[in-house]
Amino acid sequence: DVKVTQSSRYLVKRTGEKVFLECVQDMDHENMFWYRQDPGLGLRLIYFSYDVKMKEKGDIPEGYSVSREKKERFSLILESASTNQTSMYLCASSSAGGGGYNEQFFGPGTRLTVL
Amino acid sequence: KQEVTQIPAALSVPEGENLVLNCSFTDSAIYNLQWFRQDPGKGLTSLLLIQSSQREQTSGRLNASLDKSSGRSTLYIAASQPGDSATYLCAVTGGFKTIFGAGTRLFVKA
Numbered sequence: 001d002v003k004v005t006q007s008s009r010y011l012v013k014r015t016g017e018k019v020f021l022e023c024v025q026d027m028d029h030e031n032m033f034w035y036r037q038d039p040g041l042g043l044r045l046i047y048f049s050y051d052v053k054m055k056e057k058g059d060i061p062e063g064y065s066v067s068r069e070k071k072e073r074f075s076l077i078l079e080s081a082s083t084n085q086t087s088m089y090l091c092a093s094s095s096a097g098g099g100g101y102n103e104q105f106f107g108p109g110t111r112l113t114v115l
Numbered sequence: 116k117q118e119v120t121q122i123p124a125a126l127s128v129p130e131g132e133n134l135v136l137n138c139s140f141t142d143s144a145i146y147n148l149q150w151f152r153q154d155p156g157k158g159l160t161s162l163l164l165i166q167s168s169q170r171e172q173t174s175g176r177l178n179a180s181l182d183k184s185s186g187r188s189t190l191y192i193a194a195s196q197p198g199d200s201a202t203y204l205c206a207v208t209g210g211f212k213t214i215f216g217a218g219t220r221l222f223v224k225a
Contacts, residue, residue: 004158033213043204043215056211090158103149104206104213106159 003027004107006091012113019078021110023091030096032074033104034058034066036087043090049074050096081114088112117142119207121216128195129224136190136219138205143183145209150179150190153202153218162203163190195223 007022025032033048035058045058047066055066063085067075074093078085091107118141128134138148147166151159163172163179165188171180176193188205202218 042217043206045212048211058212088156092159102147103161103164105161106151108158109156111156 004091004093004105006089006107006110008110009108010111010113012115013078013081014115015082017078017081017114019081019112019114021076021078021089021091021112023074023076023093023107024072025074025093025105026072027093027095027105028071029093029105030071031094031102032068033092033094034064034074034076035090035092036060037090037109038087046076083114086112086114117145117207117209117212117214119205119214119216121203121205121219123219124217125220125222127222127224130195130197132195132223133191133193134195134221136192136203136205136221138188138190138216140186140188140207140214142209143186145183145207147208148179148181148188149206149208149213150177150188151204151206153204155202159204192221195221197223197225199223 004025034046035043037043049055049068065077089110092104094102094104120139122137149164150162165181178191181188200223202220204218206215
């Protein structure tokens with residue numbers, strides 16, 4: 001079974017702190033994604049990566065950056081956390097075979113609260 | 116711009132009932148459509164993936180259909196159980212993007 005793990009289930013940070021959210025997948029997937037999920041707004045794509053050191057902006061990249069130094073690991077960075085970044089953060093991965101758009105597998109999520 | 120709509124937003128049924136969840140999308144140029152289940156406070160669990168060239172997929176008591184020309188997909192759940200209570204989301208992928216519906220919250224009463 002594909003396994004996607006996220007470093008923390010719950011995280012509480014203060015405004016202005018630098019925050020790192022880590023995601024690791026064990027299925028050698030090429031594609032990795034970071035989403036945030038908010039009530040009434042659904043899931044929105046922040047960034048995705050289709051290869052090591054490659055990244056593409058999603059729909060809401062402002063205030064975030066990402067890093068992918070190894071194929072299995074995709075990190076989301078909040079350079080200076082703000083209260084409007086309080087949200088559920090979900091990481092996902094998928095393989096790139098057969099045209100590049102295959103089944104996405106999600107991690108358990110990180111509930112981030114910024115005070 | 117792709118938009119994905121799920122109807123109804125919430126559904127309550129007695130145990131044992133067969134039910135259908137609906138998903139519609141505005142742009143038929145898709146690569147695939149995926150159905151997920153999400154329990155409160157948890158991540159998404161993949162249920163079924165339908166490639167654009169397919170019409171349906173089945174897994175156990177679940178059957179998902181896809182009609183690209185009309186921009187519709189349905190998720191059929193047979194003989195519902197209380198353990199099926201969750202939010203069900205559909206997601207459409209096309210052009211390097213996956214767009215999610217807002218979900219249908221299902222409650223199955225024992």
